[in-house]
Amino acid sequence: MPQTIVRCSAPDCREPAAYKIAAPWSDGSFSELKSYGQACTEHLGAVFREAEARRQAYKLSPGETIGEIGIYKYEQGKRDRHLQRLWGLEENYRG
Numbered sequence: 745m746p747q748t749i750v751r752c753s754a755p756d757c758r759e760p761a762a763y764k765i766a767a768p769w770s771d772g773s774f775s776e777l778k779s780y781g782q783a784c785t786e787h788l789g790a791v792f793r794e795a796e797a798r799r800q801a802y803k804l805s806p807g808e809t810i811g812e813i814g815i816y817k818y819e820q821g822k823r824d825r826h827l828q829r830l831w832g833l834e835e836n837y838r839g
């Protein structure tokens with residue numbers, strides 16, 4: 745069976761995703777890594793900034809929390825909790 749290729753979320757980009765932009769999310773009882781998008785190397789900055797803007801504009805429900813947005817190395821088929829966070833890269837894109 746062919747694998748689904750996860751692509752960059754920048755408009756019109758057809759590159760496969762190399763990074764995942766995500767933030768820890770919780771509703772008080774359940775928690776997960778909430779995805780804000782995927783990016784190729786070229787669009788990482790744009791996708792990351794767009795994700796941060798979306799997170800800041802988001803209105804939390806009572807009991808809901810969202811942590812800091814991070815850049816994770818995207819690996820096909822790997823579970824979110826096992827993704828490697830790339831702290832060094834995030835420094836380059838924080839304003």
Ligand SMILES: [Zn+2]
Nearest residue numbers: 752757784787
């Ligand atoms: Zn791209």
